[in-house]
Amino acid sequence: MRPSRTRRASALALVLLAAACGTSAATGGEAATVAPASAGRTAYPLTFDNCGTRVTFRRPPQRVLILNGTSVGEVESFLLLGLERSILANAQSYGVSDDPSMTARIKALPTGGLTMNKNFDVPAEQVLKLKPDLVVSTWSGGFDPARGFATREQLAAAGITSVVNPVNCAMGKPEATEQEKRAYRNQSINSSLEFLSLLGRVFDVQRKAFDLIGRLRARVESVRARVAALPPRKVLIAYPGMAMMNANGLPAVMTGGIYDDVIRAAGGVNAFAGQTADMTRTLNREQLATAQVDVLVVGLFTPAEKGAEAAAKLFAAYPHWAAARSRTFTVVSDGVYLGPLNAWAVEKISKVVHPGG
Incomplete structure (x- = not known):
């Protein structure tokens, strides 16, 4: 059962306001050390720093849980890269989209029977019981134990890898670096494309990511050129x-x-x-x-x-x-x-x- 949109918007407001007050800025490609997507294949094991946590992938994840985080960008990225079969449970949804096909595609994804806690995301016990091999959060706060969520350390101890969308590392991270905060302030269309690049590397779909990023960038640049x-x-x-x-x-x-x-x-x-x-x-x-x-x-x-x-x-x-x-x-x-x-x-x-x- 999902929280109402009004309640979810209230949660989104809290996240945005926290960022504005400097307690949860976020980080973008500046802080990510994963190489850009290319036409090549991913060499496993793949190890990189993600928001100050060192993560390693020995193969493409097959059981992915996408946390809510009042976001829809992560699940949409998975879908545009054709990674829906890797999704064990998705907690993100919006109900309306600028891409007419997206709403139905998100609705068709499995939810794993998960329920949200009072902080509008999946509580720790449910995440651990589901046994995903990867948990994706739009912000670092998705792993905050004070909100009832599993920590990245808890997940690692259970053999579960975790990833935060790099542009949002500092959101919900009190000890965020200045680099992470600066990256959030400079968030741009490129930040959206960087997450596609990261997924391309992690899931060994670099050619797809490379081509998709090229198409999306070309559409934007075509408009820029027309109105310049x-x-x-x-x-x-x-x-x-x-x-x-x-x-x-x-x-x-x-x-x-x-x-x-x-x-x-x-x-x-x-x-x-x-x-x-x-x-x-x-x-x-x-x-x-x-x-x-x-x-x-x-x-x-x-x-x-x-x-x-x-x-x-x-x-x-x-x-x-x-x-x-x-x-x-x-x-x-x-x-x-x-x-x-x-x-x-x-x-x-x-x-x-x-x-x-």
């Missing part, structure tokens, strides 16, 4: 269904890191560029009303939400936006998050930022 000479327009990414993340009950406005990078690739600039993730929590009505917004990007959190209706409500509430006067908006879901679907979001957003470009 055009003046950037102010873009606001707002998730009305995540209003529980904002102290004032406003839509969750996404800023910094990968959100800014996705907008830049599409030919825009974030309406709140230069702000940290803390803006999501602290944004007030006056700041939102006076923001320069040429293009509204409505983020969907649940399948029940209607993007056009949400846009109309925001335009009525903030009529001074240029986007409200021109009715300029588009709708995204998971493509602006850390994960392999950034190209989908870049393409969608670019079509309204520079429709004739």
Whole structure:
């Protein structure tokens, strides 16, 4: 039984706010020592440092547990690389996706009969009982015993390897290094591709990873080239269904890191560029009303939400936006998050930022 989306969003809010306060920044490719995916084969044993933990793979994992972590990027990466047969249990889901095929593919994956604890992830006893050979977490907090989760040391003692998405090493890691924190602040579309590269090495699917990364990068770079000479327009990414993340009950406005990078690739600039993730929590009505917004990007959190209706409500509430006067908006879901679907979001957003470009 999965927690409700409202409760999961609240958990996501806590994770983001912790990162903004500096207690859980994250780390990207800077901290990962795994070589990039190539056309070659993986030489086992494969050993590398992951968030300060030395991990070794003697063969491709066959029984993988993907923890929730209020993320969907890891399971989507597995699916795009054709690794679904290696998944013993998946705890990630979202219900709506910028890739029309993704929702059904995730739903078809085994869940292992797992249940979440009060901290919205799989408790230690269930992980150990399932006996996976690899546990994947989007953040270091997925192995925090204070939250009821199995530690990486416990898993290793049981013969279970663990991996954290390298860009999020410092999230939930109080002793995070400055390098790890800096990598999180600089999170970008490349960070999403780095996780695909890591999986390519671990599972000996480097050719697939190499080709996939090339295709995804080419889609993004094609858009960048098309809009490069055009003046950037102010873009606001707002998730009305995540209003529980904002102290004032406003839509969750996404800023910094990968959100800014996705907008830049599409030919825009974030309406709140230069702000940290803390803006999501602290944004007030006056700041939102006076923001320069040429293009509204409505983020969907649940399948029940209607993007056009949400846009109309925001335009009525903030009529001074240029986007409200021109009715300029588009709708995204998971493509602006850390994960392999950034190209989908870049393409969608670019079509309204520079429709004739």
